[in-house]
Amino acid sequence: MSDLQEVDETTFDELVLRADKPVLVEFWAQWCGPCHQLLPILTQVGAERNDQLTVVKINADENPVISANYRVMALPTMMLFHHGRPIWAVVGARPKAKLLKELDDALLARV
Template sequence: MTDLRAVDEATFDEVVLRSGKPVLVDFWAEWCPPCHQIAPVLAQIGAERKDQLTVVKLNADEHPAIAARYRVMAMPTLILFHHGEMIWAVVGARPKARLLKELDDALLAAV
């Protein structure tokens, strides 16, 4: 899908919940057109903000237990974690500028 790091049951807790910086998780599925549309945007954000934020992807069809844990019901679902806690979530693709504003607002509120 993209060059974003994929997480799964074996790596989710370490990469996402124990991270020293905020982590944006893209819950996606192969059959989901909006997931493929937003993937390049997420890769750009991950590269541009790598010092402040980690962006990873999780295939919800392959790892349904994690998707269920966070009540992911539709794709794409983006969930922002900070200090192991879910602090923001959104369902659906967004233009890059809008997504960045929403992420920045969520991160400011979490500080």
């Protein structure tokens, strides 16, 4: 999984919590099949919505402190952060159209 920017425990605060725009974070692991299925969708969303949000990934196995802090219990978990706080989260892969609708709803709720 290398098409999205990877964050870790040393870069999470800067790239996610202090970001200028909303950040969609995918918590993933190498062994997670649905995580690999979700990668092309998240890559497309990141490219298409580049002006609206940033899409990154974090390996939950390699970054257990952050995963525990946000109570990530299953993978893939996607969490949308805005102004340093999670404003939306969902567990499991989903089709691109459904993901975009959920993201739009979450972002509109914050405007």
